[in-house]
Amino acid sequence: xxxxxxxxxxxxxxxxxxxxxxxxxxxxxxxxxxxxxxxxxxxxxxxxxxxxxxxxxxxxxxxxxxxxxxxxxxxxxxxxxxxxxxxxxxxxxxxxxxxxxxxxxxxxxxxxxxxxxxxxxxxxxxxxxxxxxxxxxxxxxxxxxxxxxxxxxxxxxxxxxxxxxxxxxxxxxxxxxxxxxxxxxxxxxxxxxxxxxxxxxxxxxxxxxxxxxxxxxxxxxxxxxx
Numbered sequence: 001x002x003x004x005x006x007x008x009x010x011x012x013x014x015x016x017x018x019x020x021x022x023x024x025x026x027x028x029x030x031x032x033x034x035x036x037x038x039x040x041x042x043x044x045x046x047x048x049x050x051x052x053x054x055x056x057x058x059x060x061x062x063x064x065x066x067x068x069x070x071x072x073x074x075x076x077x078x079x080x081x082x083x084x085x086x087x088x089x090x091x092x093x094x095x096x097x098x099x100x101x102x103x104x105x106x107x108x109x110x111x112x113x114x115x116x117x118x119x120x121x122x123x124x125x126x127x128x129x130x131x132x133x134x135x136x137x138x139x140x141x142x143x144x145x146x147x148x149x150x151x152x153x154x155x156x157x158x159x160x161x162x163x164x165x166x167x168x169x170x171x172x173x174x175x176x177x178x179x180x181x182x183x184x185x186x187x188x189x190x191x192x193x194x195x196x197x198x199x200x201x202x203x204x205x206x207x208x209x210x211x212x213x214x215x216x217x218x219x220x221x222x223x224x225x226x
Contacts, residue, residue, distance in 0.1 A: 016043035018081055018155045018187045019064055024073035026059055033059045037073075039206050041155065041187040048198040049191045051208035057191045058088060060208065061157050064189055081155055084148030086141070088159040088191075094133045101129050104147045118146040121183075122176055138169030142176065149180055155187045156180070162192075174201065 018041050025035035034056035041047050041064075049057050062068045063075060065083055092098060104115055119125045122142040135143065141161055148156055158177065162170035178201075181188050192198045198205055 016078065017041075017076075018043055018078050019189075020076045021064065022074050022076075024063060024070045024075060026056070026063060026068065027071040032071075034208060035072075037206070037208070039064075041189055043154065043187055044181070044185045046181060046188045046190065046202045046204060048202050048205045049189065049208065050193070050195055050198045050205060055208035057208055058159055060206075061085075061159050061189060061191055064155075065157055078154070082151055082153045084151060084153035084156040086144045086148045086156070086158040086161050088163060090140070090144060092132055096133075097131065099129045099131050100124070100127060100135075100143060103132050103143060104150060107147070108151070110150055114150055118150040121149060121180060122146045123172075136169075137164040138166070138172065141165055141169075141173060145173070145176065145180075149184070152184055153186055154184075155189070158188065158190045160191050160193065 019039070021037060021039045024037050026033045027035075037060065039047065039060075049060060051057050059068065063070055065085055066075070066077065092103075100119075101115055104110065104118060110118075116125065119127070122145050124139065124142055124146060127139065132140065132143065141164070145158075145161065148158075156177075161177065162173050165173060174197075177188065177190070180186070
């Protein structure tokens, strides 16, 4: 079971609440994946979720999106919420003939202008329309980001968006995500492994700690990097 620690962040009156999770828990069989977790994401706000492997970070993200149900607690979402999701990984067989523009339109029908705008927002407008299996790790992550933002979501959930990307490419992705957040004024939930990076980009974070880890170790680590 994952316990949680949160940064002390004051939400201002009048802010638009997109998602409010209250004391949520998710159980699989006899095992609690996460439990006693509270979180709130407002319009234009960035929440970073950090924690060790097995802490339930991806499970939390899917619960926020409504992709899985919680065992206990509640998740309230704004009635008009529109979501975009960048999964931790997307494996596409090299035998599957799918190109860049087709991947973007798998989840809906979009105009050429919408597709071009999405690709331009992530710096892929000059890429053309190659098979997605020929893309680098950084290009693939930017393509998934383009697919997530094409509907101009009010909430984006990004599950380790820099996974498999080198340091330079990661910096580009972080800058893109921040630009998109400001342009759309959308809420962003971002899962990261890099604690120092998480604390560098926001004071609003949620730490999930698996039961087999000592939470005191994480508290000590957070105090050290702060």
